[in-house]
Amino acid sequence: MVKSFNYYQPTRIIFGVGRRKELGIWAKRFGKKVLVVVDPNVEKFLSQQYQEMLDSLHSEGIETIVFDHVIPNPTLDSIQEGAEVAKREKVDFVIGIGGGSSIDTAKAIAVAATHEGSAWDYLYFKKEPTEKTLPIIGVPTTAGTGTQTSRVSVLTNTEEKCKSAIASDNIICKVAIVDPELTLTVPPAVTASTGFDVFTHCFESYINVNNQPYVDMLALEAIGIVIKYLRKAYDNPGDLGARTKMAWADTLAGCCLANVGTTIPHALGQAIGGHFPHVSHGQSLAVVYPAFLDYTVDWAIERFAKVARMFNPELEKVSDKEAAYALKQEIVSFLKSINLYYTMEDFGIKKEDVKDLVKHAIEFPDNRVNPRVPDEKDLEELYLKSFRD
Ligand SMILES: NC(=O)c1ccc[n+]([C@@H]2O[C@H](COP(=O)([O-])OP(=O)(O)OC[C@H]3O[C@@H](n4cnc5c(N)ncnc54)[C@H](O)[C@@H]3O)[C@@H](O)[C@H]2O)c1
Ligand SMILES: [Fe+2]
Known part of the structure; x- marks a missing residue:
């Protein structure tokens, strides 16, 4: 007998070599201005591929604001900093490009920029983020944390020495661009x-x-x-x-x-x-x-x-x-x-x-x-x- 179960996975998965170049096409439905949350190592090791993604966004008329202060095992401070930029610039959506740390930072910024308090107030056992959360696109460059298709963002509160997570359907990526070429430079x-x-x-x-x-x-x-x-x-x-x-x-x-x-x-x-x-x-x-x-x-x-x-x-x-x-x-x-x-x-x-x-x-x-x-x-x-x- 087959057990009863629920299955929910609403992410549009764009999978394949070279598909990063379609980023703009899939992004344009979410607005005209985006916060690009990018791993500094991606800017360094994948500069050409990164530029192709920015070009793809620009060619669809999307304005890009770049936030590259991503920290491995992202901290609340870096997320708050990114959220301030998102609010100040009034971006319509967020793209995370990098390993789990960058995509999780993007997810948490999407929550912090649209809700009272900080991202830490929305941990899975506190308040759930609402549908006001900015739409998120994930472009993984590691394989990986699965965050491009998961409903989780892991963050660290350095003061409390505590690593915890936001878990909600509202932080599932709307689109995941999974281009394996982006992982070739992973050490x-x-x-x-x-x-x-x-x-x-x-x-x-x-x-x-x-x-x-x-x-x-x-x-x-x-x-x-x-x-x-x-x-x-x-x-x-x-x-x-x-x-x-x-x-x-x-x-x-x-x-x-x-x-x-x-x-x-x-x-x-x-x-x-x-x-x-x-x-x-x-x-x-x-x-x-x-x-x-x-x-x-x-x-x-x-x-x-x-x-x-x-x-x-x-x-x-x-x-x-x-x-x-x-x-x-x-x-x-x-x-x-x-x-x-x-x-x-x-x-x-x-x-x-x-x-x-x-x-x-x-x-x-x-x-x-x-x-x-x-x-x-x-x-x-x-x-x-x-x-x-
Ligand atoms: N949200 C989830 O569902 C989920 C699941 C598991 C883990 N996590 C979290 O994700 C974080 C870890 O993510 P990760 O393991 O992907 O590592 P990471 O994002 O921290 O990246 C690890 C290192 O690899 C570098 N890097 C990434 N891509 C590269 C590339 N293409 N070329 C060269 N260098 C590259 C980064 O700059 C960094 O120095 C942790 O905070 C972990 O707890 C989240
Ligand atoms: Fe894990």
């Missing part, structure tokens, strides 16, 4: 950490207690792609075929996030990112994954086994339980192959920091949708098991 370390993020969005949605058949289909497709193509993109950054596959997997993963979502690793990882902003999102996930897999395996044998067999078809010959238990080793080997295997010490995190991390991590609803629901003691154990000794 290997970022390719690895963002590519593993894609895997986690799919895997966690797949084992989530709210899993559903539509998302299962997307998640398994994207997991298969990551297994086959992430290493290729990592080893050979100019491999457009592998980059295209990863851009597709990333976009599917965003749809998984929008309709099911992540579990314990994202709670643990966001807390790490809030306290230690030098740790990238992908690294913060990779470091807790082995402990999380051990903790959850007995509660999700069939689904763990299915994914383990995607990594290693030889596991078809063994029982579900044996295959499920083999998943941890498969993922550890995979992380090692892309130099993303870490323990907490590698980031300068100390055991004394764990109590503060737990206080933050326990607040995330992600924990409650894991097949095995943790309490504070469990989260503490998961962090402690992520140290070398």
